Amino acid sequence: MSPFMEKMLLLLGVLCCIQVTTALMCYDCNSEFDPRCGDPFEPYSIGEVNCSKQEPLEHLKDKYKPTLCRKTVQKIYGKTRIVRGCGYIPDEHTDTKCIRRSGTHDVAAIYCACTKDLCNGANSPVAKWMMLPLVFAAGLALLLNSRHTIRFQSS
Numbered sequence: 001m002s003p004f005m006e007k008m009l010l011l012l013g014v015l016c017c018i019q020v021t022t023a024l025m026c027y028d029c030n031s032e033f034d035p036r037c038g039d040p041f042e043p044y045s046i047g048e049v050n051c052s053k054q055e056p057l058e059h060l061k062d063k064y065k066p067t068l069c070r071k072t073v074q075k076i077y078g079k080t081r082i083v084r085g086c087g088y089i090p091d092e093h094t095d096t097k098c099i100r101r102s103g104t105h106d107v108a109a110i111y112c113a114c115t116k117d118l119c120n121g122a123n124s125p126v127a128k129w130m131m132l133p134l135v136f137a138a139g140l141a142l143l144l145n146s147r148h149t150i151r152f153q154s155s
Contacts, residue, residue: 023050023051023052023053024050024051024052024066024067024068024069024086024115024117025048025049025050025051025117025118026048026049026051026069026070026084026085026086026117026118026119026120027041027043027046027047027048027049027069027084027085027118027120027121028046028047028048028049028084028085028086029046029047029083029084029085030081030082030083030084031080031081031082031083032081034046037082037083037084038080038082039073039082041121041122043118043121046084046121048118049085049086051066051067051069051086052065052066054066054086057088060088064088064089065088066086066087066088067087067088067090067115068086068087068088068090068094068113068114068115069084069085069086069087069113069114069115069116069117069118069119069120070084070085070086070087070111070112070113070120071083071084071111071112071113071120071121071122072084072109072110072111072112073109073110074108074109075106075107075108075109076106076107077106077107078106084120084121085120087113090113090115091113093113094113094114094115095113095114095115095116098110098111098112099111099112
């Protein structure tokens with residue numbers, strides 16, 4: 001066999017071993033049991049979970065697979081609890097903004113959903129990305145301002 005064919009077979013063998021994965025990693029915790037899960041979030045030793053390997057919820061077993069990370073802030077009778085984990089059903093607000101829901105007297109919740117790995121550690125799904133244009137605009141303003149400063153001469 002020629003050296004070229006050997007290299008081609010080796011390359012083909014390596015390519016066959018590569019697996020394409022669609023696993024989504026999310027933080028999985030509840031501030032009721034672990035205060036580091038609250039805000040400010042301390043992810044240093046918080047559990048991460050591969051959502052595709054999670055046991056499906058009984059009522060969603062044959063309908064949906066986990067495709068997003070979720071952060072829920074629940075406020076019930078003045079007590080706040082934050083729950084982070086896998087989510088199953090995306091909506092039009094996924095990756096864009098959080099949804100606030102109010103229930104009966106003194107019950108409220110905020111739901112945030114996002115589709116990137118470990119994105120449920122942020123305060124909101126767009127918090128990191130909204131800062132980039134702001135920082136860029138501030139830098140541009142400083143640059144333009146420094147070139148057009150008025151210099152006063154003393155007499």
